[in-house]
Amino acid sequence: MPAKNKQTKAPKGTVGVEKFRGKLRLRLPRQIFGGKQKYISTGLEDTPENWKRVQSKAWAIEEDIATGNFDPTLVKYRPQSHLSLAKPSENFIVPLNLNELWEKYTEFKSTQVEETTLRLNFNRVASHINKLPTKLLKDSTEIRDYLVSKNSPYTAKRILMQINACCNWAVKSELIESNPFQGMAQEIKSPRNSADGIDIDPFTAQERDIIINTFREHPIYHHYTNFVRFLFMTGCRTSEAVALKWKHINSDCSKITFSEAVVSISSQKIRKGLKTEERRDFPCNKSMQSLLLSIRPENYKSEDLVFPSVSGKEINSHTFHAFVWKGSVNKGKRYIGIVQGLADEGKIERYRPQYQTRHTFITLALENGLDVKDVARLVGNSPEVIYKHYAGRKRDLMVPEF
Structure with missing residues (x-):
């Protein structure tokens, strides 16, 4: 077999291009960040043309690493439009919307709760999330108001409690920086004479x-x-x-x-x-x-x-x-x-x-x-x-x- 077909390990200083959730991102070498893995999210769709654009950016960063001109703040590599950068002092957090977070949270909890809980409670919350007019975390107030307008106070409160738990987990898992739903469920008053949601x-x-x-x-x-x-x-x-x-x-x-x-x-x-x-x-x-x-x-x-x-x-x-x-x-x-x-x-x-x-x-x-x-x-x-x-x-x- 020709040697070129043999899989070899990428040399140190290599900037990788990979697909993540349908988008392209740059994977920076661990050694330049003390062993920590950082990424630059491009926001570009996975197409041949975009691969070429992102690969060109990867080669430019590799050149800077090789010549000692690498900018650890990543400001130098800020594009005119799509590329979003990791903060210089912390790991890059991939922006996720609410349904993506809930999917990850469900996967995490799947080994800790009964199958019926997953299929009933977790799927029920997922259904409510899928119906939301927006799933962006920055629109948490709009999400709360929508849930209250479309459900009973008890149901809206229960959904927000679950979303809040999900976002607390996401903060601890370093998937998001803060929980915008903190305290929202407590603001909703359920009917006094209710039990088991009825x-x-x-x-x-x-x-x-x-x-x-x-x-x-x-x-x-x-x-x-x-x-x-x-x-x-x-x-x-x-x-x-x-x-x-x-x-x-x-x-x-x-x-x-x-x-x-x-x-x-x-x-x-x-x-x-x-x-x-x-x-x-x-x-x-x-x-x-x-x-x-x-x-x-x-x-x-x-x-x-x-x-x-x-x-x-x-x-x-x-x-x-x-x-x-x-x-x-x-x-x-x-x-x-x-x-x-x-x-x-x-x-x-x-x-x-x-x-x-x-x-x-x-x-x-x-x-x-x-x-x-x-x-x-x-x-x-x-x-x-x-x-x-x-x-x-x-x-x-x-x-x-x-």
Whole structure:
């Protein structure tokens, strides 16, 4: 083979030309900066003509290095238009916009968080970032105002908190010099009575019973009656009820152990651990014990689902809420959900989303005398959350005789 085809190491003093994120940049020799790597970003697209321009600049810098005329401040190499220079006293920081930073931050966190967190939370923030009218860090105020105008206060606050964490990481990683989003999330006030991102608006006990009875009498959706009863009677998260198997319930159905959750991402169901803890035991009262015993098959298997869908698989919580609970329009056909229908008919005061089954249980448990700490243990929240979002809610008070 001819010697010219053999790959050789570039000699000292060589200025490299390389492509980075679709743009050309100059890679300066480490030895002239005490072993530190510095770059000059050109801002030029990766085209043959631009390669020639940038290569000419590289040769000129090499000539200065060889003759002792190199300018370590890089001011001498400032072009008339596109080239941006590294600061003389610090490593050059490649300018990144917000979506590029989020991509790098996601890659960094990918080994530290669960797959579901990446695919749900991180992808959700990425989706919001992609919709922004500008992604330049210098437009942080415009980004904040856009998020506030397009989302609820809670959602806008959560997105800004994530962006702030990303930019804090980017500063520590020397990708940006400062965090323009610092403190912005704290300026947004979320609704007082909210938890898990949803306003607390529980059903009354009477409304709860109307909903359950309507499910029981429905010609199609009666299959989900016991699933809905279970949600109201335990206050568990929907993902926890979907994941429940008979192995999670003891032999006499006096205790439930919540240890898994199922979430749906892009029509794919993923089984994972609980949101706030490894496991949670729920003692069954007589009504719950009776319910579980009545629906347990005679020849059940430990891996069988307690609340399967009509097809025998795990319930898709999004589909259940969209079509069964609330109703939806699909391919021009309108599906009337049970709870939305009850609200339209005036049989319940107003429509509330399915997650309010959890808030209903917590509220009724407190109103019936359960201690805050005990309610927190039952539903997998901290006492602080219960105190903040539930125990302080306005409700009818009576002054005792004394």
